[in-house]
Amino acid sequence: MVIAAIAIARIHDLFAVVMLTGIFSLLGAAAYVVMDAVDVAFTEAAVGAGASTVLMLGTLALTTSKERPAPAKNVISALIVVVFTGVVLIYGTLDMPIYGDPMAPIHHHVADHYLGKSSAEVGLPNVVTSVLASYRSYDTLGETFVIFTAAAGVLAILGQSRLPRRHHDQEDSEKGMVSSPEKSKGAST
Amino acid sequence: MEQFPGLIPYWVIMVLMMMGLYIVIAHGNLIKKIVGLNVFQVSVFLLYITMAKVEGGTAPILAEGIKLYSNPLPHVLILTAIVVGVATTALGLALVVRIHNAYGTIEDEEIDKLEDQT
Amino acid sequence: MRQKIILRVISKFLIPYILLFALYVQWHGDFGPGGGFQAGVIFAAGFILYAIIFGVATAREVLSATTTRVLLVIGVLLYSGVGVAGILLGGNYLDYNVLADTPIGGQHVGIILVEFGVGITVAASVITIFCTFAGRRPEEHEEEYGEN
Numbered sequence: 419m420v421i422a423a424i425a426i427a428r429i430h431d432l433f434a435v436v437m438l439t440g441i442f443s444l445l446g447a448a449a450y451v452v453m454d455a456v457d458v459a460f461t462e463a464a465v466g467a468g469a470s471t472v473l474m475l476g477t478l479a480l481t482t483s484k485e486r487p488a489p490a491k492n493v494i495s496a497l498i499v500v501v502f503t504g505v506v507l508i509y510g511t512l513d514m515p516i517y518g519d520p521m522a523p524i525h526h527h528v529a530d531h532y533l534g535k536s537s538a539e540v541g542l543p544n545v546v547t548s549v550l551a552s553y554r555s556y557d558t559l560g561e562t563f564v565i566f567t568a569a570a571g572v573l574a575i576l577g578q579s580r581l582p583r584r585h586h587d588q589e590d591s592e593k594g595m596v597s598s599p600e601k602s603k604g605a606s607t
Numbered sequence: 608m609e610q611f612p613g614l615i616p617y618w619v620i621m622v623l624m625m626m627g628l629y630i631v632i633a634h635g636n637l638i639k640k641i642v643g644l645n646v647f648q649v650s651v652f653l654l655y656i657t658m659a660k661v662e663g664g665t666a667p668i669l670a671e672g673i674k675l676y677s678n679p680l681p682h683v684l685i686l687t688a689i690v691v692g693v694a695t696t697a698l699g700l701a702l703v704v705r706i707h708n709a710y711g712t713i714e715d716e717e718i719d720k721l722e723d724q725t
Numbered sequence: 726m727r728q729k730i731i732l733r734v735i736s737k738f739l740i741p742y743i744l745l746f747a748l749y750v751q752w753h754g755d756f757g758p759g760g761g762f763q764a765g766v767i768f769a770a771g772f773i774l775y776a777i778i779f780g781v782a783t784a785r786e787v788l789s790a791t792t793t794r795v796l797l798v799i800g801v802l803l804y805s806g807v808g809v810a811g812i813l814l815g816g817n818y819l820d821y822n823v824l825a826d827t828p829i830g831g832q833h834v835g836i837i838l839v840e841f842g843v844g845i846t847v848a849a850s851v852i853t854i855f856c857t858f859a860g861r862r863p864e865e866h867e868e869e870y871g872e873n
Contacts, residue, residue: 424626432636432638432639435638435639435642436638436642439642439645439646442645442646442649443645443649446649446652446653449653449656450653450656453656453657453659453660453677454659454660454661454664454665454666454667454676454677455656455659455666455677455681455682455685456666456668456758457682457686457758457759457760457763458652458656458682458685458686458689459758460750460758460759460763461686461689461690461762461763461766462649462652462689464763464766464767464770465689465690465692465693465766466645466649466689466693468766468770469693469766469769469770469773469851469855470645470693470696470697472773472777472855473693473696473697473700473854473855473858474638474641474642474696474700476700476855476858476859477638477700477703477704477858478638480704480707480858480861481638481703481704481707481713482707482712482713492632492633492634492635493633495632496629496632496633497629497633499628499632500625500626500628500629500632501625503625503628504621504622504624504625507621507624507625508617508618508621511614511617511618511621512614514614514617514658516613516614517613517614517615517616517617517657517660517662518613518660518661518662518663519613519661519662520661520662520663520664520675522658524658524659524678524681525661525678528680529678529679529680532679532680533667533669533676533679536669539828539832540829540832540836542755542756542832542833542836543668543669543670543755543756544667544668544669544754544755544756544757544758545667545668545669545676545679546667546668546679546682546683546686546758546760547754547755547759547760547836547840548755548832548836549679549680549683550683550686550687550760551760551835551836551839551840552821552832552835552836554683555808555819555839556819557683557684557687558687558804558839558843559804559805559808559819561687561688561690561691562800562801562804562842562843562846562847563801564691564694564695565690565691565694565846565847565850566797566798566800566801566846566850568691568694568695568697568698568850568854569694569697569797569849569850569853569854570797571698571701572697572698572701572853572854572857572858573794573853573857575698575701575702575704575705576701576704576705576857576858576861666758668756668757668758686760686762687762689762690762690765690766690847693766693851694850694854697854697858700858701854701857701858704858704861
């Protein structure tokens with residue numbers, strides 16, 4: 419994964435970068451499986467490697483696929499910031515419980531309740547599903563609304579494809595675009 | 608430092624995270640910046656999942672004869688975060704497309720130059 | 726991409742199985758890995774594959790823009806509606822225990838409905854986002870995506 423990330427940072431052909439992002443996501447999914455998070459791995463493989471790669475390719479087709487190299491002063495200041503932040507973060511990890519420690523505080527707050535009681539209270543073998551849909555239902559409701567809002571936002575920003583093309587100059591169509599998709603969406607509900 | 612080997616997974620994640628941050632800061636191309644944000648995002652997800660792992664535990668799907676499971680709570684949080692992440696990425700990409708329509712470029716500096724001229 | 730015969734045949738063969746797998750993931754999420762989020766994305770992926778191979782216009786004949794927008798709203802409303810149903814039946818908002826005779830049965834009904842709402846929303850929003858990207862014609866570039 420680190421190698422893929424280095425390649426993403428170095429390559430200037432955006433098409434290759436997007437493909438590498440897909441590979442990066444798949445490697446991430448494999449890492450999730452290793453760490454027992456099968457549901458998460460499933461989602462990452464479908465979303466990260468599938469949907470988001472397709473969306474990025476769509477954007478590349480609409481814009482451009484070449485990148486200009488970053489100016490040197492940017493690189494130096496970025497490196498300074500990154501190294502500093504990284505050192506601080508690694509210093510922070512020194513206080514963390516070691517990897518896989520069953521006595522870590524994270525495992526003894528509510529997780530015991532979920533693992534021990536959920537089969538009696540909810541009755542589903544997959545604890546992830548029962549926490550997602552039952553114990554933390556409000557969270558999931560909120561996330562669903564976020565996704566809904568994001569789709570509505572993309573429609574508001576880009577979605578004038580259904581309307582007849584306007585032949586005014588750029589500024590005019592910009593003003594018309596913001597209001598018209600919302601109108602059409604309101605009509606469809 | 609006796610816990611040194613147990614912390615290596617966190618350090619790898621920190622390195623990944625900093626690479627995402629580096630891409631966001633150093634590159635002027637807006638699509639590259641979004642890719643950098645994605646790298647950062649995945650590393651944050653990995654951090655959560657790493658914390659959820661229990662040595663010797665299995666995936667949190669209840670079955671006969673298994674006593675030790677990994678912590679399901681971070682899995683739930685990250686599961687929803689991934690899907691929300693792709694939705695917000697799509698929103699960002701949509702903005703990039705609009706910026707490209709308005710300015711004809713997706714390089715940060717060129718946009719600044721065009722702004723200064725007007 | 727309509728003239729690539731291998732792509733057309735293989736994708737025609739694969740798409741029903743992708744959609745079927747999405748439904749399996751949707752309804753089997755209680756017992757194995759899976760659930761609304763994954764099922765929605767897999768369903769949308771099957772649809773996007775169809776749209777890439779046969780063109781967005783053809784795909785839009787299957788699911789029109791209005792349909793996906795309505796589905797987007799239905800998914801969210803189904804989720805919130807389950808919560809309101811909990812109130813009407815005498816519980817709290819999103820309290821599933823009152824939805825059926827036994828608490829366990831109620832939980833099961835509630836979870837399946839909620840996951841279905843999530844699945845519909847996610848599938849509809851990913852399809853909507855993809856189609857708005859792909860349906861937009863590049864203005865000054867000759868490459869076209871999805872339409873050819």
